[in-house]
Amino acid sequence: MSRLARALLQVLALLACAPPLAAHELQPGFLELKETAAGRYEVLWKLPSLGSSDARMPIVPVFPENCRQVGEARSDRAGTAWVFTATLECRSGLAGRRIGIEGLEAFVTDVLVRVQHADGGVETHVLKPVQPSVQLRAASDTRRGAGVYLYLGIEHILLGVDHLLFVLGLLLIVRDRWMLLKTVTAFTIAHSITLAVATFGIASIAPAPLNAAIALSILFLGPEIVRRWRGQTSFTIRHPWVVAFAFGLLHGFGFASGLAALGLPKGEIPLALLLFNVGVEIGQLAFVLLILLLERAFRLLRVHWPRMMARLPGYLVGTLGAFWTIQRIAILLRGVA
Numbered sequence: 325m326s327r328l329a330r331a332l333l334q335v336l337a338l339l340a341c342a343p344p345l346a347a348h349e350l351q352p353g354f355l356e357l358k359e360t361a362a363g364r365y366e367v368l369w370k371l372p373s374l375g376s377s378d379a380r381m382p383i384v385p386v387f388p389e390n391c392r393q394v395g396e397a398r399s400d401r402a403g404t405a406w407v408f409t410a411t412l413e414c415r416s417g418l419a420g421r422r423i424g425i426e427g428l429e430a431f432v433t434d435v436l437v438r439v440q441h442a443d444g445g446v447e448t449h450v451l452k453p454v455q456p457s458v459q460l461r462a463a464s465d466t467r468r469g470a471g472v473y474l475y476l477g478i479e480h481i482l483l484g485v486d487h488l489l490f491v492l493g494l495l496l497i498v499r500d501r502w503m504l505l506k507t508v509t510a511f512t513i514a515h516s517i518t519l520a521v522a523t524f525g526i527a528s529i530a531p532a533p534l535n536a537a538i539a540l541s542i543l544f545l546g547p548e549i550v551r552r553w554r555g556q557t558s559f560t561i562r563h564p565w566v567v568a569f570a571f572g573l574l575h576g577f578g579f580a581s582g583l584a585a586l587g588l589p590k591g592e593i594p595l596a597l598l599l600f601n602v603g604v605e606i607g608q609l610a611f612v613l614l615i616l617l618l619e620r621a622f623r624l625l626r627v628h629w630p631r632m633m634a635r636l637p638g639y640l641v642g643t644l645g646a647f648w649t650i651q652r653i654a655i656l657l658r659g660v661a
Contacts, residue, residue: 357439429454496552539649545642
């Protein structure tokens with residue numbers, strides 16, 4: 325009976341309650357304002373669609389009273405999002421003013437706000453349902469706020485239930501600490517590669533097949549966990565780092581959905597990619613550390629679970645992997661039909 329399985333019991337039970345379809349996707353909105361002249365801004369508003377439909381998410385930017393729109397706004401479709409562009413004139417500019425997103429409180433999504441001032445200063449903020457507005461910095465404040473991408477990376481991995489479930493599956497299979505280090509490192513290197521590839525637009529995978537493949541990677545670990553229980557062996561059990569690397573390439577495309585969807589300026593992509601990836605790694609390592617600490621705490625406290633309860637985490641990995649695989653393949657086939 326695996327001590328690690330006991331430690332993961334409560335954590336897996338919590339993960340099982342997460343909404344399956346939204347397991348790893350973070351579809352943030354993106355609001356960019358570029359000051360092209362004193363008080364004159366070019367506005368780009370990237371609005372996520374509602375699920376797999378073409379319906380626009382009913383959230384809108386709210387600007388200060390000293391701002392007015394010049395001419396008509398233009399709209400276009402870009403992948404799974406709607407893109408609106410317009411020109412805004414704000415007397416005395418936006419420095420020190422408050423902007424927000426009306427209706428954001430009703431949705432589980434974030435909006436990244438990027439403001440580029442005429443003097444070259446750039447600031448970024450993340451608006452959330454619990455905090456849908458922000459006061460922009462005064463003209464005398466020179467901070468850039470690029471650390472917001474670090475925050476987005478941490479948030480993306482911690483909200484990515486299927487990514488965490490895959491890591492948990494690896495932890496249930498790998499018992500040797502050195503092999504665990506190799507396995508986590510291989511997974512990190514692999515998803516870092518495809519995160520960069522997708523963010524720079526070199527290659528991409530459509531969301532529907534990608535979601536199905538990520539679910540299949542979790543399902544794949546279910547039987548391997550059972551083999552570990554029975555004392556059997558397999559290629560995965562002998563070389564888990566190889567499997568982690570192979571599937572990590574897929575998961576990297578999933579991580580990229582949280583960054584590439586923003587449509588960042590090319591000059592800002594390298595820094596954003598670096599900070600976002602570091603944030604993902606911080607979140608992932610924190611999660612692994614939490615599980616290892618739980619394992620040690622249960623061992624020191626001599627907590628003994630019934631046999632069925634001790635094996636529940638492994639069954640949850642396989643069951644949720646199977647459920648998500650069937651669900652996402654059905655969505656994929658429905659989109660093809």
